[in-house]
Amino acid sequence: MSQWRIGDVTVTKIVELEVTGGSRFLLPQATPDVIQPIAWLVPHFADENGRLRMSIHSFIVEAPGRRIIVDTCLGNDKRNRRIPHWNDRQGPFLADLAAAGFPAESIDTVLCTHLHVDHVGWNTRLENGRWVPSFPRARYLMGRAEYQHWHGNTRREDMQHVLADSVTPILDAGLAQLVETDHRICDELSLIPTLGHTPGHVSLRIVSRGEEALITGDFMHHPCQIAHPEWDTTADSDPAQGIRTRREMFENLAGTPVLVIGTHFAGATAGRIVRDGETFRLDV
Numbered sequence: 164m165s166q167w168r169i170g171d172v173t174v175t176k177i178v179e180l181e182v183t184g185g186s187r188f189l190l191p192q193a194t195p196d197v198i199q200p201i202a203w204l205v206p207h208f209a210d211e212n213g214r215l216r217m218s219i220h221s222f223i224v225e226a227p228g229r230r231i232i233v234d235t236c237l238g239n240d241k242r243n244r245r246i247p248h249w250n251d252r253q254g255p256f257l258a259d260l261a262a263a264g265f266p267a268e269s270i271d272t273v274l275c276t277h278l279h280v281d282h283v284g285w286n287t288r289l290e291n292g293r294w295v296p297s298f299p300r301a302r303y304l305m306g307r308a309e310y311q312h313w314h315g316n317t318r319r320e321d322m323q324h325v326l327a328d329s330v331t332p333i334l335d336a337g338l339a340q341l342v343e344t345d346h347r348i349c350d351e352l353s354l355i356p357t358l359g360h361t362p363g364h365v366s367l368r369i370v371s372r373g374e375e376a377l378i379t380g381d382f383m384h385h386p387c388q389i390a391h392p393e394w395d396t397t398a399d400s401d402p403a404q405g406i407r408t409r410r411e412m413f414e415n416l417a418g419t420p421v422l423v424i425g426t427h428f429a430g431a432t433a434g435r436i437v438r439d440g441e442t443f444r445l446d447v
Contacts, residue, residue, distance in 0.1 A: 164263055165432055167422060170371025172351050174378070174424060175223040177263060179236040179256050179285075181429055184214035186385070188246075192394045193387050201390050203444050207430025208386045215385055216429040219281050221256075222378055223265050224369070226351045230265070231272040232298065233367055233378055234426060238284025243324035249280065256285055257297065272348065273303040276380030276426065277361040278313050279398065280321070283329040294332040303333045304348070307341040309363025357382035357412065359405025360398065376422040376433075382408050384427050386445045389413060389436065413443045 165176040186193065195213025198204060209215050222233040236256060237249050244250045257267055275283055286303065287294040296303075310330070313322050333339045344356035344365050354365040360381045367378040381398075382405065388394050392409035395402035416423060416436040423445065424433040434447035 167376065167424065167433055169369050169376045169422065170351070170374045171227055172369050172371045172376075173225045174369070174376065175225075175263065175265070176220050176432055177223060177256070177260055177265070178218055178220040179254060180219040181216070182218075183210055183216045186215045186217055189396050189398060190215065190385060190387070190394060191397065192391070193385070198387060201387060201444075203439075204386060204390075207432075207447060208428065208445075215387065217385060217427050218429040218432070219427065221260075221285070222424065222426075223260075223263075223270075224352065224367070224378075226349055226369075226371070229272065229349055229352075230270055231274055231348070231352070232260075232265075232270050232301075233274045234276055234282040234380070235273060235285035235297070237281050238287065238297075238329065240289040241280075241284055241328055243321065244280055245321055257288070267298050268300055270298040270301045273298050273301045274348070274354075274367065275303065275305045275309075276366065276378075277364045278305065278309055278322075278325065278330060279361065279381070280325045280329075282381075282426075283325060286329045287332050294328050296333055296336050296338055299338075301338065303339045304342050304346065305330070305333075305339055306344060306363035306365055308344065309361055310341055312362040357408050359401050359403075359408045360396070361400050374422075375420065376424055377416070378424045379426050381426060382412065383425070386425065386428060389443045389445050390439065391442070417443055 167174045198213035224231040288297045347353040351371045357366045366380045369376040399405045431447040434445040437446045
């Protein structure tokens with residue numbers, strides 16, 4: 164279990180699934196021959212053979228008087244997922260949360276950086292054939308533009324399944340709060356728009372006692388995109404906007420003390436952006 168302290172805020176990583184290799188479906192540009200020369204990716208983010216290491220995990224963010232879970236991974240018992248082993252999962256995620264000191268009933272806020280399948284799955288759990296909120300005492304923050312886009316997009320059948328089992332039950336339970344991309348959660352926590360991967364995608368900015376961190380969401384999926392911000396993923400709604408977002412974010416972050424905490428980064432998971440010749444790298 165990895166944990167970071169930013170002033171009065173603590174961030175804890177709870178892993179649902181980690182993989183090495185098998186990521187070409189998402190980042191087809193990241194072939195082993197171009198990953199191997201990026202030496203700083205090894206050992207945390209790639210192996211010596213140039214295979215990417217990736218993780219699906221949540222972050223528990225504890226700010227004064229608040230306990231927030233950021234993105235809720237894949238979930239159990241879900242079906243109609245495009246990736247075969249993401250269907251009918253029977254993992255111990257909620258038990259792992261409780262064992263780490265974060266039982267579901269203690270969470271007061273769920274933040275969805277966006278509404279893709281691997282970020283909303285544990286919003287709900289299956290109980291007597293019904294999808295019920297996994298975090299019954301929480302308010303679920305979802306982007307208004309994000310929800311409106313996917314709610315009206317009937318061409319993406321896979322997203323309709325995700326909404327049906329992981330999003331709509333939250334609205335039906337009266338626990339959803341649709342927010343703008345610059346929403347302020349509390350004194351220490353606020354959203355910033357990082358568009359491109361999805362139309363309403365956000366990242367989480369943490370500021371406390373002069374220290375600062377950023378939980379990325381999916382404006383980048385893997386640290387190799389720090390070295391190659393022009394690499395878009397097959398899951399990006401607007402690849403050109405995603406490239407612009409990465410370049411702008413890296414320019415703004417490079418050389419600053421802001422701790423960048425990656426939503427799909429395996430291993431060390433967090434570090435600081437520094438310049439590396441004409442591009443950038445993550446200094447862990």
